[in-house]
Amino acid sequence: MKNIIIFGAPGSGKGTYSDMIVEKFGMGHISTGDVLRAEIKNGTELGKIAKGYIDEGQLIPDSLMVDILASTYDRQPKGCGVIFDGFPRTIAQAEALKTMLAERGDDMGLMIELVVEEDVLMARLLNRAIEQGRADDNKETIQKRFDVYRTQTAPLSEWFAKEGIRHTFAWSELKTKEGMIEAIFQTVEQANK
Ligand code: ATP
Numbered sequence: 001m002k003n004i005i006i007f008g009a010p011g012s013g014k015g016t017y018s019d020m021i022v023e024k025f026g027m028g029h030i031s032t033g034d035v036l037r038a039e040i041k042n043g044t045e046l047g048k049i050a051k052g053y054i055d056e057g058q059l060i061p062d063s064l065m066v067d068i069l070a071s072t073y074d075r076q077p078k079g080c081g082v083i084f085d086g087f088p089r090t091i092a093q094a095e096a097l098k099t100m101l102a103e104r105g106d107d108m109g110l111m112i113e114l115v116v117e118e119d120v121l122m123a124r125l126l127n128r129a130i131e132q133g134r135a136d137d138n139k140e141t142i143q144k145r146f147d148v149y150r151t152q153t154a155p156l157s158e159w160f161a162k163e164g165i166r167h168t169f170a171w172s173e174l175k176t177k178e179g180m181i182e183a184i185f186q187t188v189e190q191a192n193k
């Protein structure tokens, strides 16, 4: 399987669709948010640093994030492809990912972009706050994460388009989780033919 980069705003469904892709195609899955939350839970040095940024809705510095990503990638099983969920979030991270993969004889594969309106995202994240109690899912921090997404992460969409690997899926057109995942599966299958 080709690698997949799943890209979208906070609450756009990156984790949800990643799990469904993993289930269907048996790929590896790296969620940088999950990696950081595990470090926080285990009380590591890295976790302490990460918590300060996450609670403020800010990004962890690129150099730190790139190291975490590379070491996590090297622990994945080889040959079945990996989904990158939550990485890259800046142009610098994207350049680093491309280089890191090239050094290992791998490539980025395809990028799946989830486009969801901010009012829908806000409603989903506030609902998740009730269900999962994530510390950064409160209205003020969510707003900061949207701002960070708009200024630092969204410009990456064009970067992927220039790489020729962007595939966009819009909630406003596909309307349901079933509609989204059906279209995503088709694209993944096509790319692996
Ligand atoms: P969702 O998972 O619902 O799409 P999200 O994208 O905001 O929401 P995570 O991907 O879990 O959530 O990330 C949570 C936080 O972890 C981010 O707000 C950021 O502080 C930090 N983080 C995760 N990945 C990165 C990254 N690649 N670079 C910098 N910081 C990151």
Ligand code: MG
Binding pocket: 014, 015, 031, 033, 086
């Ligand atoms: Mg997530």
